[in-house]
Amino acid sequence: xxxxxxIIPKTLTPENFAQFGDVIEVNDKxxxxxxxxxxxxxYHDLAQVDVTEEGGRTLIxxxxxxxxxxxxxxxxxxxxxxxxxxxxxxxxxxxxxxxxPKGELHISKIEVFLASSNQGVNYHKGTWHHYCLALxxxxxxxxxxxxxxxxxxxxxxxxxxxxxxQS
Ligand SMILES: NC(=O)N[C@@H](O)C(=O)O
Ligand code: NI
Numbered sequence: 001x002x003x004x005x006x007i008i009p010k011t012l013t014p015e016n017f018a019q020f021g022d023v024i025e026v027n028d029k030x031x032x033x034x035x036x037x038x039x040x041x042x043y044h045d046l047a048q049v050d051v052t053e054e055g056g057r058t059l060i061x062x063x064x065x066x067x068x069x070x071x072x073x074x075x076x077x078x079x080x081x082x083x084x085x086x087x088x089x090x091x092x093x094x095x096x097x098x099x100x101p102k103g104e105l106h107i108s109k110i111e112v113f114l115a116s117s118n119q120g121v122n123y124h125k126g127t128w129h130h131y132c133l134a135l136x137x138x139x140x141x142x143x144x145x146x147x148x149x150x151x152x153x154x155x156x157x158x159x160x161x162x163x164x165x166q167s
Contacts, residue, residue, distance in 0.1 A: 024120030
């Protein structure tokens, strides 16, 4: 039996997520301006969509994700070496974001964030992450990622000894 190491999720902010990717949210630091006769504020260019390597094209998808049993054990990490991948929640539930810096995966570098339903995330190319982790109820996410040739998903299986504190 491996030792269980419990990880307490951090609050997701653009600053503490910067090494992994972008946080897609309305905040006063984001570039924004009035459009549509003043009836709309455009929060502009919030994430670096990077999908064109090796002739890739943009895909817009919906992921309908079922929550895993709590407490969530981290049993895998994956990365997309050819593209970014963005998750934008469509519902009202928070969700978990599990990431590690690009390059060689170091278990000790895994970080867990609790994202609110008002926050999307965009993993930069090569950022290690767990697949989509909904909480509390089946949740839909708009997912912007890459379609095209080439292997774009490296997966590493882990032993589940990293446990995310009940969220
Ligand atoms: N497999 C797939 O399309 N989804 C994963 O990449 C994920 O991050 O959820
Ligand atoms: Ni992914």
